[in-house]
Each structure stands twice: as structure tokens, then as C-alpha cells.
Amino acid sequence: MNNILVFCEITEEQQIAEVSLELCSKARKLADKLGSRLDAIVIGNDLKNIEEQLYPYGVDSIFYVNDPRLSFYQTLPYFSTITKLIQEETPDIVLFGATAVGRDLGPRIASYLRCGLTADCTSLEIGNHTDVKTGRVYENILYQIRPAFGGNIIATIVSPETRPQMATVREGVMKKEIYNNNHKGELHNLKAENYISDSDFCIEIISRQIEAQKVNIKGAPIIVAGGYGMGSKENFALLHELADVIGGEVGATRAAVDAGFAENERQIGQTGITVRPKLYIACGISGAVQHRAGMDQSSMIISINTDPNAPINSIADYTIIGDAMDILPKMIKSYKSNML
Numbered sequence: 042m043n044n045i046l047v048f049c050e051i052t053e054e055q056q057i058a059e060v061s062l063e064l065c066s067k068a069r070k071l072a073d074k075l076g077s078r079l080d081a082i083v084i085g086n087d088l089k090n091i092e093e094q095l096y097p098y099g100v101d102s103i104f105y106v107n108d109p110r111l112s113f114y115q116t117l118p119y120f121s122t123i124t125k126l127i128q129e130e131t132p133d134i135v136l137f138g139a140t141a142v143g144r145d146l147g148p149r150i151a152s153y154l155r156c157g158l159t160a161d162c163t164s165l166e167i168g169n170h171t172d173v174k175t176g177r178v179y180e181n182i183l184y185q186i187r188p189a190f191g192g193n194i195i196a197t198i199v200s201p202e203t204r205p206q207m208a209t210v211r212e213g214v215m216k217k218e219i220y221n222n223n224h225k226g227e228l229h230n231l232k233a234e235n236y237i238s239d240s241d242f243c244i245e246i247i248s249r250q251i252e253a254q255k256v257n258i259k260g261a262p263i264i265v266a267g268g269y270g271m272g273s274k275e276n277f278a279l280l281h282e283l284a285d286v287i288g289g290e291v292g293a294t295r296a297a298v299d300a301g302f303a304e305n306e307r308q309i310g311q312t313g314i315t316v317r318p319k320l321y322i323a324c325g326i327s328g329a330v331q332h333r334a335g336m337d338q339s340s341m342i343i344s345i346n347t348d349p350n351a352p353i354n355s356i357a358d359y360t361i362i363g364d365a366m367d368i369l370p371k372m373i374k375s376y377k378s379n380m381l
């Protein structure tokens with residue numbers, strides 16, 4: 042059984058991206074199931090502490106390509122490097138974050154290698170597959186699981202014939218988990234010139250404009266989320282007030298974002314952010330499957346809804362039936378007085 046390879050993305054702060062550590066955590070479990078090695082490819086310039094960052098997540102080998110020209114992401118040199126490494130190491134499975142970078146690289150590499158790729162997987166498992174036509178059994182292949190047809194079904198997609206099996210996974214979907222703080226692997230320093238040619242640098246970066254992230258919903262321990270039932274952008278101010286009092290962030294459904302009640306970067310769900318806060322307060326949210334996909338792993342859920350039969354209530358730990366515009370001011374008042 043061949044190895045699993047995770048493409049590790051580098052942040053603006055020159056650290057391994059959270060999504061890559063999440064992928065390594067999941068890939069480690071898959072590798073243990075397969076009895077295979079977990080490899081990571083890191084591309085950058087003069088990166089510090091990559092071993093310390095990756096080994097605790099169970100990485101066995103790091104393939105590091107270091108070159109001043111690779112300081113910032115560019116499609117062609119990254120594509121050439123990863124493709125060549127895949128051809129050399131012949132991994133069975135290759136995983137990317139479903140970020141702008143992963144979405145640029147994954148399909149390009151899969152198309153070049155003529156293998157399958159499933160985008161935006163919400164789960165990855167190992168199992169057997171029987172071809173119903175031929176009866177042939179494929180053992181220990183990657184189940185690439187994701188919602189399909191607008192979230193109405195959960196599809197399990199397999200690529201039994203071609204290798205590597207490739208998938209992208211959104212940030213926050215897999216849980217980042219330390220495997221073993223004492224785990225150690227091997228670092229392979231690869232010569233960039235063996236992977237990249239000068240023609241890969243045909244695009245010259247003249248200037249880079251970076252805008253810092255304004256909201257950090259993913260890392261927030263408490264999320265006060267609002268849906269279309271909040272009725273207006275002005276009413277969303279109540280959510281911000283409550284979030285300020287209890288130290289949380291404000292999230293939103295797609296319907297609320299589409300209605301202009303909240304900014305796009307606050308959207309939680311299948312096509313938004315996936316969150317796992319300690320507390321999720323869902324206000325005026327019906328609980329459509331596409332929204333639940335992004336928040337149902339929250340430790341505790343409180344739903345505030347006028348409709349006792351709203352689907353969100355079936356996954357809520359506590360349900361308050363009533364008008365959010367009556368209940369939220371009372372909660373704010375109560376928290377404020379308790380915190381004095």
C-alpha cells in the first residue's frame with residue numbers, strides 16, 4: 042500500500058495553514074487504517090520550524106522545496122513541483138485544502154495525471170468497493186464523501202481505477218488533532234531546480250495587495266448566528282450586542298447574507314465556513330441541511346425560533362420558542378447584569 046500525501050499550504054505569516062494541519066490529522070487516521078506512511082509536501086522560502094509544526098500531527102516524511110522564487114504562491118511552479126513529486130513517490134491518496142490555492146492546484150494536477158478528484162469533501166473514509174457490473178472488488182480505497190444535488194443527498198464518490206485518488210476538503214471540516222507530540226519523521230530537502238523550470242516563472246509579480254481577515258468566526262468559542270428570521274440588518278445589531286457581551290462572534294445563514302443582513306464572510310454552512318464552537322446560539326434560523334452542515338458539530342446549540350417545529354430544534358440542546366427580537370434584549374440585559 043502506497044503513502045498518503047498532503048499538500049501543506051503556507052500562510053502569509055509563513056506558517057503551515059490550519060486547513061493543512063486539519064488534513065494531516067485526518068490523513069494520519071486514514072494512513073493508520075491502511076498501514077501506510079503519511080507524507081507532506083511543503084513549498085516555500087526559508088520556512089522555519091516546519092518539522093515542529095507537522096510531526097505532532099503524525100507526518101512521517103516532509104518533502105520540502107525551498108527557493109526564494111517560491112516565497113509566494115504561483116500556479117505553474119507549484120503545479121510542476123507537486124506533479125513531479127507525485128510521479129516520483131506514487132502516493133495512493135493526495136489531499137488539498139479547498140482554499141483558493143487548493144482549488145487552483147487540485148483540478149489542474151488531477152487533469153494532468155488523468156485521475157479523479159472530488160471537491161469539497163465533508164468526510165473521507167477507507168473501505169471496499171464492488172463494481173456492480175463486473176463484480177470486481179476494490180479493497181481499501183478512498184471514500185470521498187460530500188453533499189450533492191444541493192445538499193439533498195450525501196454522495197460517496199470513489200476512483201477505483203486511477204491513482205492517486207485526490208480530494209479537496211474545506212477549512213474547518215476535519216478536526217485538527219495532535220497525534221503524538223513526540224512523533225518524529227524525516228525531512229527531505231528537495232532541490233527546486235529538479236522540479237521547476239524557468240518557464241514556470243513566466244508570470245512576474247509586480248505588487249501584492251493583502252487584506253487582513255476582518256472576522257474570525259472559525260476560531261470563536263461562542264457564535265451568535267442569525268438567519269432570515271431576524272428580519273433586517275438593524276435587528277442583526279442585537280446579535281452583535283449579545284456577542285460582544287458574552288465574548289463571541291456573529292455568524293449568519295446564507296439567506297441572511299443574501300438579504301444583506303450580514304457580510305459574506307460570516308456565512309456558516311455548506312458553502313460558507315464550518316465551525317465547532319463551544320456554544321452556538323441560532324436566532325431566527327430554520328436549520329436547513331446546508332446550514333447544519335457547517336455547525337452541527339457545535340458542543341452546545343441554543344435555538345431561538347418562533348416555530349416549535351423548525352428543523353434546527355431537533356439538533357438543539359435548548360430551544361426557546363418566541364420572537365428573537367423580544368428574547369435577545371432580555372438575554373443581553375441578563376448577561377450584562379450577571380457580569381457586573
Ligand SMILES: Cc1cc2nc3c(=O)[nH]c(=O)nc-3n(C[C@H](O)[C@H](O)[C@H](O)COP(=O)(O)OP(=O)(O)OC[C@H]3O[C@@H](n4cnc5c(N)ncnc54)[C@H](O)[C@@H]3O)c2cc1C
Nearest residue numbers: 268269270294295296310311312313325327331332347365
Ligand atoms: C447548494 C446550496 C448551498 C447552500 N449553502 C448554504 C450555506 O452554506 N449556509 C446556509 O445557511 N444556507 C445555505 N443554503 C441555503 C439553505 O438551503 C437555506 O435556504 C438557508 O439556510 C435558510 O436560511 P434561514 O434559516 O436564515 O432562513 P429560513 O429558512 O427562511 O428560516 C427563517 C427561520 O426564522 C424563524 N423566524 C421567523 N421570524 C422569527 C422571529 N421573529 N424570531 C425567531 N425566529 C423567527 C422562522 O420560523 C424560520 O425557522 C444553501 C442552499 C443550497 C441549494
